Amino acid sequence: MNKHFGELHVLQDINLEVAHGEVLVVIGPSGSGKSTLCRAINRLETVDSGTIRIDGVDLPAEGRALAQLRSDVGMVFQSFNLFAHKTVLQNVTLGPIKVRGLKVADANEEAMALLDRVGVANQADKLPAQLSGGQQQRVAIARALAMHPKVMLFDEPTSALDPEMITEVLDVMVQLAKEGMTMVVVTHEMGFARKAADRVVFMADGQIVEEATPEEFFTNPRSERAQDFLSKILTH
DSSP states (O other): OOOTTTEEEEEEEEOOOOOOTOOEEEOOSSSSSSHHHHHHEEESOOOSSSEEEEEEEOOOOOOOOOOOTTTTTEETTTTOOOTTOHHHHHHHHHHHHHHHHHEEEEHHHHHHHHHTTTOGGGGGGGGGSSSSHHHHHHHHHHHHOOOOSSSSEEETTTSSSSSSHHHHHHHHHHHHHHHHHHHHHOOOOOOHHHHHEEEEEETTTTTEEEEEEEHHHHOOSHHHHHHHHHHHOOOO
């Protein structure tokens, strides 16, 4: 896969496979193409060349077929992206009712179970603005799960949160990983990468520089670029 922003070649010959049930964590310096990669997987970002396949099916470029396949790919953003004028419960049920055709009662029941799973069932009738950032992000995770996705994409899901809220979101993500959810996680949280990742992908300057298990990557990075990156972030 290749992607340009004008003269800037932000994704350079990216070739990546994620196995069913695998937790892939993408790390690297700012501007390395991590978020663009994450958004390209869901066609929120167009690409210049390359194919994206989910379960062996090519992801269409646009139209209804894309919307249908996209419902197999849950996305959690930095900034929550909840509907401000809808309650927490309505945010979670909207997709299943509109896209999957679920009856309201069934969607509500499933949504409450998901909100309970992420620890915010008691906030169901509130509007997003009445919740903390950590609670909003957990609602966003529940909303993505409500579509029964085959894979979950997380684009720096904790970067907009206060430090004490980061743990509550990461705990939910660790639990999802343990339950076998296929996940691609762009993050700066090295503790999460060490604990939950099956594989770490290190990106720099639009390229995948290195792929390894967390143990290998954090104890013995092969590339100078990764060694330099880790020396800066792990000593502070």
